[in-house]
Amino acid sequence: MTGLSQDYEGEYPIVVEGLRNAFGEHVIHEDLSLRVRKGEVLGVVGGSGTGKSVLMRSIIGLQPPRAGRIEVLGRDMMEPGDSEGIDIRSRWGVLFQGGALFSTLTVGENVEVPLKQFYPELSNELRSEIARFKVRLSGLPEEAAFKYPSELSGGMKKRAGLARALALDPELLFLDEPTAGLDPIGAAAFDSLTRELKETLGLTVFLITHDLDTLYAICDRVAVLADKQVIAVGTIPELLALDHPWIQEYFNGPRGRAALAAKGDPDVEEAMDSTGKTGA
Numbered sequence: 001m002t003g004l005s006q007d008y009e010g011e012y013p014i015v016v017e018g019l020r021n022a023f024g025e026h027v028i029h030e031d032l033s034l035r036v037r038k039g040e041v042l043g044v045v046g047g048s049g050t051g052k053s054v055l056m057r058s059i060i061g062l063q064p065p066r067a068g069r070i071e072v073l074g075r076d077m078m079e080p081g082d083s084e085g086i087d088i089r090s091r092w093g094v095l096f097q098g099g100a101l102f103s104t105l106t107v108g109e110n111v112e113v114p115l116k117q118f119y120p121e122l123s124n125e126l127r128s129e130i131a132r133f134k135v136r137l138s139g140l141p142e143e144a145a146f147k148y149p150s151e152l153s154g155g156m157k158k159r160a161g162l163a164r165a166l167a168l169d170p171e172l173l174f175l176d177e178p179t180a181g182l183d184p185i186g187a188a189a190f191d192s193l194t195r196e197l198k199e200t201l202g203l204t205v206f207l208i209t210h211d212l213d214t215l216y217a218i219c220d221r222v223a224v225l226a227d228k229q230v231i232a233v234g235t236i237p238e239l240l241a242l243d244h245p246w247i248q249e250y251f252n253g254p255r256g257r258a259a260l261a262a263k264g265d266p267d268v269e270e271a272m273d274s275t276g277k278t279g280a
């Protein structure tokens, strides 16, 4: 039932070139380019309001850009849909900030929404069985499928949102600040779950975060948004070698150093030392 037969074979399932986004006179992105590699967890960071969520919304077609090119899984997103192929929207899952669950539906019914939309031919029984499986896959007990979002803790809501994002066995997973508002233990558990799902399901993950621990724990590369563009993409040691003030302040500041100390990555420590900054 998934896009398995159409799995993307190219190197970059997400390609953005020359993107321009603006609201009225307020320009958010100008000539922004980014390539996401197949199978990676790409962390997307940047100051508040730099346009991380707008970028994600443009990639998934919710925010049509003023200019530029966006290609997802080999499909030009600026072109009208091809009714014969599998609907491109069924090949990604999205966890929006705050979970965006329907409050009047149970968790299981929330997970069933995309199944109903894209696979209306499924029987009620099979659909509900798939939903319960996705709930368990997201680390929730199966009984959570019968609860309403208001009955769940913040961490459980995130997992419920994740279950819905995984409903259609996506190739791409978009996560917008998944650990925001979680306590450190809950955040670390969510990070491990994301990494585990990525490895076992072969997902490519576009992950917006402010959480330095998440970057160290699960991201293969990090893209930095500043000055209306992606100013750098690379591993954390590669980013540390750059002289951009925001990058240095972010990774080499006290919080960046604390996150590194918790992770204890010798490659990053060496890169930090070679910058000669104490960050204190």
Ligand SMILES: Nc1ncnc2c1ncn2[C@@H]1O[C@H](COP(=O)(O)OP(=O)(O)OP(=O)(O)O)[C@@H](O)[C@H]1O
Pocket (backbone or CB within 6 Å): 023, 028, 046, 047, 048, 049, 050, 051, 052, 053, 054, 055
């Ligand atoms: N629909 C909209 N209409 C007008 N302005 C918008 C709209 N959506 C976003 N913006 C503006 O675009 C800018 C970027 O917003 P966005 O939510 O992408 O930032 P962000 O980098 O994700 O920030 P944060 O880290 O705080 O979540 C902000 O100035 C925001 O006010």
